[in-house]
Amino acid sequence: MPRFGIFSDSHANVEAIKAVFAAYEGERIDQFICLGDTVGYGGSPNEACDLVKKKVAHCILGNHDAAVAGRMDYSFYYDAARNALDLHASVLSPENMAWLKRIPYEVRDAAADVHFCHGSPLHVEEFEYIFSPEQAARCLDVWESLQRITFIGHSHLCKAFALTRHEVFEVVSRRFELRPGHKYIVSVGSVGQPRDYDNRASYTIYDSDMRVFEFKRVEYDIESAARKIFDAKLERNFGNRLFIGV
Secondary structure: OOOEEEEOOOOHHHHHHHHHHHOOOOOOOOOOEEOOOOOOOOOOOOHHHHHHHOOOOEEOOHHHHHHHHHOOOOOOHHHHHHHHHHHHHHHHHHHOOOOOOOOOEEEEEOOOOEEOOOOOOOOOOOOOOOHHHHHHHHHHHHHHOOOOEEEEOOOOOOEEEOOOOOOOOEEEEEEOOOOOOEEEEEEEEOOOOOOOOOOOEEEEEEOOOEEEEEEEEEEHHHHHHHHHHHOOOOHHHHHHHHHHOO
């Protein structure tokens, strides 16, 4: 059974992606999984796509990926985010644009009993958030159809929830073993734009044989990543927030 390296929301931050892959070199990983949003916000969209698509066994479609690839309407996004998506769409190579156009909304691995998607597993094409027990509780109606563990991104937060047939509990440990009779929804945080006041890149490991999950963090060159955002004439706050992880 594979040992997964799972990450999400790189957001065109190639410095953070490189740091995460370097950190993974010290681990035994059988498959890398990206849960989406390789583009948006950051200063290196092509470099980010090139790195991710070369390394991963599966990449999931995120909402920013869908927007850049013309697979969703993003006219309701706020101006700075919409402008970043427009810029990325204009500079992506034909190869990277074609890649974003074909990556799936979800992947299930029945043998490992895992499900990978960007937002809530309830409506994978709607990119709904799960970062609270109340939001996770919406999945109780489909508890029987959930895989043993579902991995999501989207919120940029490191959160884990254990679901019985009738209740939801937040798991506060950075490393935990899956308990019998429970199913899990895990939000893996963000590589390129963390929002939990920890500016280090987030990445995770799931050993599907031992059924053990772990959150991990690694420092990266924030100065360089922010400078690329400033030089690209993107919203300066996209760079400023990298320093404080929000």
